[in-house]
Amino acid sequence: MTKRMTEQELVDSFDEALELGHIFITYQPKINHSTGRMIGAEALMRWEHPEYGMQYPSDFIPVLEKNDLIYRADLGVFESVCRFLRKCLDSGTDTVPISVNMSRYDIYRKDYVNAIEALRKKYDIPVKYLHVEVTETSAIGGMELVSGVLKQLHDYGYIVEMDDFGSGYSSLNVLKDLAVDIIKLDMRFLSGDIGGRGGTIISAIVQMAKWLGTPVIAEGVETMEQADYMKSIGCKYIQGYLYSQPVRESEFTEKLGQLEHEPVTPAMDLIRTMDAEKFWDPSSLETLIFNNFVGGAVIFNYQNGKTEILRVNKKYVREIGMNMLEQEILDSDPWAGMDSENREIYEKTLWKAIESKDEESCETWRNVCSKICGEDRICIRSFIRMIGRTEEQYLFYAMVQNVTVEKKCFNDLYNSERRFRFSSEQANVYAWEVDLTTKQMRPCFRCMRDLNVPPLVHNYPEPLIETGLFPPDYADMYRQRMKELEEGTIDSLDVVIPLTVGRIPFHVRYTLERDENGKPLKAYGSATLVVDSDQNGSKEENT
Ligand code: C2E
Ligand code: CA
Ligand code: CA
Secondary structure (H helix, E strand, O other), X not given: OOOOOOHHHHHHHHHHXXXXXXXXXXXXXXXXXXXXXXEEEEEEEEEEEOOOEEEOHHHHHHHHHHOOOHHHHHHHXXXXXXXXXXXXXXXXXXXXXXXXXXXXXXXXXXXXXXXXHHHHHHHOOOHHHEEEEEEHHHHHHOHHHHHHHHHHHHHHOOEEEEEEEOOOOOHHHHHHHOOOOEEEEEHHHOOOOOOOHHHHHXXXXXXXXXHHOOOEEEEOOOOHHHHHHHHHOOOOEEEOOOOOOOEOHHHHHHHHHHOOEOOOOOOOEEOOOOOHHHHHOOOOHHHHHHHHOOOEEEEXXXXXXXXXXXXXXXXXXXXXXXXXXXXXXXXXXXXXXXXXXXXXXXXXXXXXXXXXXXXXEEEEEEXXXXXXXXXXXXXXXXXXXXXXEOOOEEEEEEEEEEOHHHHHXXXXXXXXXXXXXXHHHHOOEEEEEEEOOOOEEEEOHHHHHXXXXXXXXXXXXXXXXXXXXXXXXXXHHHHHHHHHHHHOOOOEEEEEEEEOOOOEEEEEEEEEEEOOXXXXXXXXXXXEEOOOOOOOOOOOOOO
């Protein structure tokens, strides 16, 4: 039978309860919802009065706190956990880390950390098996006090979990200012509408925790729907009735044997050099650098083939052009404008960057659509680097250049040249190109076949002058014209030159290609036989 005890009855029977084991602990497993493995457990206090039956923490803990008894109760819990862990270690039972709750009243007692450390030593338990849960509301007693206790715990090597996250008013600030290792997000504080505001808050918290590199455990999870939702937003660790009620030691030992174990891993393992916290701070140096000192840059998530843009800088927005708004870019699906061929190129580069842990680059075309400019096709050159990863999720940083204009010029040129070569095959045209920076000349197939020009000519035109393709009396004139092309003083050439030892008159034309600074790059040459239109042997004039 169970009866709720009065405050006086609780206080009066406390010493006896502690001594006789009426106060004991139950264990509630913490599970990785993706793998079904156990990652830890929480020790929860119970009080079974021989006469009045089971008492629950919500009734007796406030009484113990009020009467300054919680400190002894908590140390009693800590000692029981140590005793249990010692049993496991001695019997060879593989165990998981057990977390104990620290009341905010324990924080006011300066020796709490030293006291638990003494117990840990007494039972000789490796510190990795003990976690301490501190509630967010502990910060009410003052940040400095809590920070001091956290530092003490960390100095001894304890993992600290922030309990009941989401219950306070200043959650996000607390998270930024307190150095906790794991966040426990209580579903009950945010329950009801997973799809609505509650869901938005939860997913924002999980996202922020990811950026801080802090794993999140969702507690109070009762349904599969809740667990799946949490997993979908990147929180796979679950504690709640869905997996198990808090159970007594014997039953928990059984569970330890039944379930496989695994350690908690951070949600996102950011590269060392990047301080994620500062990265999100709009006034930080990192943000300043991101916005001002690098070119167009984007940070995005890649998971199971899906990408999500998390952040872009101002230069990225400008680089993409099209008068896009930053929000338009953030809201867009990066794959949407890419055809499968370009997407494949891009994804291959991502995987290369994952493997090499270095910068990899690619050029891909995509359609972009903006409210102001409508749709257009652009080519982006990306330099991609992985900056963080979890098991199946990757975080990338990419610098981008819009190379559409460059590409279009090249393509136009390429296409016109190809067309030209095509027609030249049919129209008695000889074609070649001269690289003006290297003085290399590449002839068309016809030049090679009919005029015996090798596939690659170095130091053009000298070797062809030597072979007599250019007659000696025309050599200097030709050298001079090539020099003018090289120097860019002329943009085209149109002359008649007798070629080969047979001095057959050819109409030789050149078109000059320059780079974006106007420097001559290539000269495209062609030669056509001069035909006598009136059958009288009249020659076209040298221009
Ligand atoms: P808590 O630290 O947030 O512990 C989680 C509470 O949620 C536990 O209640 C647990 O039984 C309950 N719970 C777990 N899964 C579910 C679920 O799926 N649905 C629902 N509705 N509840 C779930 P419990 O054991 O009654 O403890 C209540 C609170 O008492 C704890 O909240 C903690 O603040 C405090 N407490 C418990 N044990 C200790 C202790 O040893 N020391 C101190 N200082 N406080 C303790
Ligand atoms: Ca707790
Ligand atoms: Ca809690």
